[in-house]
Amino acid sequence: MALEDICGFTDTPVHAKWFPTSLFEDSISSIHLTDNCTFGLRKPKKSEGNGGIPMDFFIPTLPNSASFNHRPLPSPPAKYSAMVRRPFPLSHGTTTLGFVFQGGVIAAADTRASAGGLVACPAVHKITPIHSHLVVTSSGSGADCMLWERILAREIRLYQLRHRRRLSICGTAKLLSFMLHPFKGTEVCVALTLCGWDKGVTAATNSGPKLIYVCSDGARLQGDVFSVGSGSPYAYGVLDRELRWCLSKEEAISLAREAVFRATHRDAYSGNNVDLFHITAQGWSRRAREDLKEEYYRDMKRREKVAEERKRLIK
Amino acid sequence: MLSAQTFGGGPGKMKDYHYTGPVEHRFSPYAFNGGTVLAVAGEDFAIVASDTRLSEGYSIHSRDSPKCYKLTDTTVIGCSGFHGDCLTLTKIIDARLKMYKHSNNKSMTSGAIAAMLSTILYGRRFFPYYVYNIIGGLDEHGKGAVYSFDPVGSYQRDTYKAGGSASAMLQPLLDNQIGFKNMEGVEQVPLTKDKAVQLVKDVFISAAERDVYTGDALRICIVTKEGIDEQTVPLRKD
Numbered sequence: 001m002a003l004e005d006i007c008g009f010t011d012t013p014v015h016a017k018w019f020p021t022s023l024f025e026d027s028i029s030s031i032h033l034t035d036n037c038t039f040g041l042r043k044p045k046k047s048e049g050n051g052g053i054p055m056d057f058f059i060p061t062l063p064n065s066a067s068f069n070h071r072p073l074p075s076p077p078a079k080y081s082a083m084v085r086r087p088f089p090l091s092h093g094t095t096t097l098g099f100v101f102q103g104g105v106i107a108a109a110d111t112r113a114s115a116g117g118l119v120a121c122p123a124v125h126k127i128t129p130i131h132s133h134l135v136v137t138s139s140g141s142g143a144d145c146m147l148w149e150r151i152l153a154r155e156i157r158l159y160q161l162r163h164r165r166r167l168s169i170c171g172t173a174k175l176l177s178f179m180l181h182p183f184k185g186t187e188v189c190v191a192l193t194l195c196g197w198d199k200g201v202t203a204a205t206n207s208g209p210k211l212i213y214v215c216s217d218g219a220r221l222q223g224d225v226f227s228v229g230s231g232s233p234y235a236y237g238v239l240d241r242e243l244r245w246c247l248s249k250e251e252a253i254s255l256a257r258e259a260v261f262r263a264t265h266r267d268a269y270s271g272n273n274v275d276l277f278h279i280t281a282q283g284w285s286r287r288a289r290e291d292l293k294e295e296y297y298r299d300m301k302r303r304e305k306v307a308e309e310r311k312r313l314i315k
Numbered sequence: 316m317l318s319a320q321t322f323g324g325g326p327g328k329m330k331d332y333h334y335t336g337p338v339e340h341r342f343s344p345y346a347f348n349g350g351t352v353l354a355v356a357g358e359d360f361a362i363v364a365s366d367t368r369l370s371e372g373y374s375i376h377s378r379d380s381p382k383c384y385k386l387t388d389t390t391v392i393g394c395s396g397f398h399g400d401c402l403t404l405t406k407i408i409d410a411r412l413k414m415y416k417h418s419n420n421k422s423m424t425s426g427a428i429a430a431m432l433s434t435i436l437y438g439r440r441f442f443p444y445y446v447y448n449i450i451g452g453l454d455e456h457g458k459g460a461v462y463s464f465d466p467v468g469s470y471q472r473d474t475y476k477a478g479g480s481a482s483a484m485l486q487p488l489l490d491n492q493i494g495f496k497n498m499e500g501v502e503q504v505p506l507t508k509d510k511a512v513q514l515v516k517d518v519f520i521s522a523a524e525r526d527v528y529t530g531d532a533l534r535i536c537i538v539t540k541e542g543i544d545e546q547t548v549p550l551r552k553d
Contacts, residue, residue, distance in 0.1 A: 057438060057440060057441060058438060058439050058441065058442055060441060060442040113469075118483055121471055141467075142465065143436075143469035144440070144467075145469075146470070147434070147468060186441065188440070
């Protein structure tokens, strides 16, 4: 995607005809997002400026059900109110967490994708590297996160090619937040934590580990510890007890793993395996994916041992 | 608004309740046409199988409507869900494949088709294609690959996946037989092509027993480097 843009490979009108949105052009208006977030009817030639959303979305406008609808459908500015009812559930539900400590940033997540009550996939990658020093954990709707991460990676790469330097983590978060803003109020559900290491670019205060939470509601928060998803309350409980700045690398990894494990145990929508990434000044490194089923049996054995000890002491 | 005839129809006759207010009927642009699709990837082969029943509500529209579509010499896609969207989506994919072939002078690889399909599906995030897709084929190294999608474009490479109406019944069976999940102390032998085909046939026979939208016949497409081989096996017609 990025290479196509940088080479100036623009779509010809013939090519544009076969993009799905144009099949319905005569009957239903489709909205093309150009840069500065202005909206207009789709023109055959794509005016692709920098900062424009590189994706054409088909926004449906339903016919007016005049007879019983006494309230008229809202005028074009509130375009997203015409929503088609979906007959299927989308994937949701997760536990992801990230925290900063003296040895860098740890990002951890479970690997279950649930759609309604069914486990759609037990082995999803919820932590995706964007570049060598930035990793993003995703939570919310699976398809939204996957595509928006792809779009973000493309924009970051384009920035790097155009400006010959890497965009800072704060800048990345701002870019992502502004790209998601037009979709506020729609059912796009994306909650990402950017975990990365800023290489010392301008001021000394800017470099070092960084953790920023961005969500499709418009929130953009920097912090030291974030946990996102349906299992986040359980993860916060475990993290808040033990988390300190001066943890060693092994202690931090073990803490993150424990937090995800406890959350998967209590939350129905989280489970299966735990993925762990560690980001330092040298870049990110991934710990091998671990199946939490074994951990559950080990934990049970530990509890049995403690119970036995207690019985012996009481005797 | 409920109204009832206060004085009944006479002694011993029950009051007649009926609804007399306005009823809003909403047009749904979707319909569910049933069907199950399954794909398995092996060391040097891939299998995509689907039943051939097309149903809607209590009726069967057709007993010979397979849901596997051949895309290239090394890739087959299985689409189940709303038949109208399946047809349009396969037409769009075919057109994009032709355009790619003419611009780049080579066929699209399975991984590239999967990535393209993901963006096509997400372009309709606000009015999705009601289709559960599974792509099966060979990757650039000749190894079997299966890519499974959700209706809005989230996808993942797998070894096996079931989609469609009987997917919740078939997926656990595949997890056990191909993924060796929840089995202790078992030797994990890699799947051979003949064993995989037999397993797919058994699995669909089971699905046809318990799922009303699956049955009639089974179409199996076996993708190897020699090409795509098709087999049809009869299933329960009731």
